[in-house]
Amino acid sequence: MKYARRPLVSLVLVLSATHLLGADDAWKMIEPFFTPPAEFAKPLESLRSPLLFNDGTRVKSKEDWARRRAEIVKSWTSLIGEWPPLIEHPTVEKLESTKRENFTQHTIRVEVTKGMMLAGYLLVPEGKGPFPAVVVPYYDPETSVGLTDKPLRDFALQLTRRGFVTISVGSPGGDARKPDLAGVKCQPLMFLGYIAANCYNALASMPEVDAKRVGIVGHSYGGKWSMFGSCFHDKFACAVWSDPGIVFDEARGSVNYWEPWYLGLESGRTRKAGLITPESPRTGPYVKLVEQGHDLHELHALMAPRPFLVSGGSEDFPSRWRALGHTIAVNDLLGVKDRVAMTNRPEHPPTEESNAQIYAFFEHFLKP
Numbered sequence: 001m002k003y004a005r006r007p008l009v010s011l012v013l014v015l016s017a018t019h020l021l022g023a024d025d026a027w028k029m030i031e032p033f034f035t036p037p038a039e040f041a042k043p044l045e046s047l048r049s050p051l052l053f054n055d056g057t058r059v060k061s062k063e064d065w066a067r068r069r070a071e072i073v074k075s076w077t078s079l080i081g082e083w084p085p086l087i088e089h090p091t092v093e094k095l096e097s098t099k100r101e102n103f104t105q106h107t108i109r110v111e112v113t114k115g116m117m118l119a120g121y122l123l124v125p126e127g128k129g130p131f132p133a134v135v136v137p138y139y140d141p142e143t144s145v146g147l148t149d150k151p152l153r154d155f156a157l158q159l160t161r162r163g164f165v166t167i168s169v170g171s172p173g174g175d176a177r178k179p180d181l182a183g184v185k186c187q188p189l190m191f192l193g194y195i196a197a198n199c200y201n202a203l204a205s206m207p208e209v210d211a212k213r214v215g216i217v218g219h220s221y222g223g224k225w226s227m228f229g230s231c232f233h234d235k236f237a238c239a240v241w242s243d244p245g246i247v248f249d250e251a252r253g254s255v256n257y258w259e260p261w262y263l264g265l266e267s268g269r270t271r272k273a274g275l276i277t278p279e280s281p282r283t284g285p286y287v288k289l290v291e292q293g294h295d296l297h298e299l300h301a302l303m304a305p306r307p308f309l310v311s312g313g314s315e316d317f318p319s320r321w322r323a324l325g326h327t328i329a330v331n332d333l334l335g336v337k338d339r340v341a342m343t344n345r346p347e348h349p350p351t352e353e354s355n356a357q358i359y360a361f362f363e364h365f366l367k368p
Contacts, residue, residue, distance in 0.1 A: 026363040033309070033341040033357065036321035036328075043325030047247070048293055050301035050326055051333065062334060065304075072298050073232070079285040079294075080263060081186025083194045083232070087111055090202040092122065102126050103160045105145065110169065110202050112195040116182040120169040121145045123160035129208035132366035133165040134215045135199045135229070135236075137192065138222040139176055144168035152350040155217050155358070162359060164366070165209050167199050176221055177261045177273075187285055189228050189262040196229025200236060213237055213366045217358060219311075219350055220244060220254070224262065230308065231299040238306055238365045240358050243313035243348055247296050247323045248289075250276050254315050254348065257296075258286045297323045303339075304330040309361045310342040311354050318344050 021029070043049070050072060051059040059068045077083075090111040098105045103125045109117040120141040125131060136144040136156040143150045145168055146157035156166035172195065173180030179188045186194070196216060204211035215238045218226035223244030230239035245255030253275055258264045260271065266284040276282055282290065289295075300308070304327055310316050324340050331339045343357045350358075 021363050026360040029360040033343050034338040040319050040321035044322035047295050047297050050298050079288050080190045087198050089205045090198050092202050112198045113182045118169045123166045125163050130210040131165045132213035133203045133209045134159050136168045137218045137225040140170040141168035187263050192225040193228030193232050197233035231302040239308040242311040243315050245315040258282050297326045300327045301330045305334045305336040307339045307365050312342050312344045314348040
C-alpha cells in the first residue's frame with residue numbers, strides 16, 4: 001500500500017498548523033488530492049454506476065441526474081427510514097459563555113428533534129460576521145472543542161481559531177452503541193444525519209453565520225455521521241469524512257455499518273458485536289441494502305456537485321479511489337471538476353498533516 005506524500009504538501013503544512021492560510025496557499029496544499037493515482041483512476045466495476053436508473057437506462061443530462069438523484073434517495077429511505085420534517089429554526093439555549101483565545105465558547109443545548117435537546121458547544125470567533133461555519137459531530141462534544149486529552153480530534157477548536165463558527169454535538173443519549181432515537185422511525189445512522197441537518201439549520205439561523213457557507217466534518221464514528229448528514233442534506237456546502245469507511249467492507253471490523261447502532265437495527269433481534277459470521281449474521285435494513293446491490297458510493301454521488309474530502313486512514317486507503325470514481329463521473333456529467341478529494345495516512349487516527357489538509361480544504365471552499 002502506497003502512502004507517498006504528494007508534492008507541495010510539506011510546503012504549506014507548517015504555515016497551516018496554527019494560522020490562517022491565504023486562498024492560494026490553501027488551494028496549493030489540497031490541489032494534488034483531487035486527482036486519483038493512475039492505478040485507481042478507473043471506477044470500480046463491481047459497484048453499480050449511480051448514473052444508471054433502477055430500470056437500467058443511463059443518465060444522459062443534468063435533468064436526468066436530478067431524477068436519478070431523487071431515485072437514489074427514495075431507494076435508500078425506503079429501506080433505512082425517512083427523516084421527520086426538519087426543524088426550520090431550532091432552539092439554541094446558551095447556558096454559559098466563556099472567552100477563550102480569539103473566540104467565545106458557549107455551552108449550549110440545541111434542539112435536534114421534537115422533544116430532544118442535545119448538549120454541545122458553540123464557538124464564535126471575534127470580529128464581524130457573517131462567518132463560514134462547520135458542524136462537528138463526535139462521540140462527545142468536549143473532544144471537538146479541545147477539552148479532553150484525545151489528540152488531533154479537536155476540529156471545532158482548530159477551525160474556530162481560523163475564523164469559523166462551529167457547533168459540536170455528541171451521541172444522542174450519551175452512548176453511541178445505544179443511541180436515543182427519540183421515537184424517530186429510522187435507522188440510527190440515518191437519525192444522526194437528521195441531527196446534523198438540524199444543527200445546520202441552527203447555524204443557518206444565526207446572524208453571525210453565512211448560511212451558504214456551512215460545512216461538516218467528523219472522524220471515524222463522526223465521519224459516518226458527517227457522511228449521512230451531508231449526503232442527505234444538500235444545504236451543506238461541503239464536507240470532510242475522516243476515515244469512516246466509505247464503502248461496505250465486511251472484512252474490516254471498523255467499517256461496521258451492519259451494527260445495530262448504524263444500519264442493522266432490527267426489532268426483536270440482537271447480534272454479537274463484531275464481524276459478520278454465521279452465528280452473528282447481518283440484521284436490519286443492512287441485509288436488503290447488500291442483497292439489492294446498494295453501497296455507499298450511491299450516497300457519495302448525492303454530494304455532486306458539492307465538494308467533499310475523504311481524509312483516509314487505515315479504513316480508507318488509496319484503492320478506495322475506485323469507489324470515488326463513480327462520483328467523479330457524475331461531476332463530469334454536470335460539468336464540474338475538482339469536487340472529490342482523498343488524502344491518505346497509514347493509521348486510523350488523524351495526524352497533524354491530515355488535519356492541516358482538512359483545514360485547508362475548508363479555507364478554500366468556505367472562505368470568500
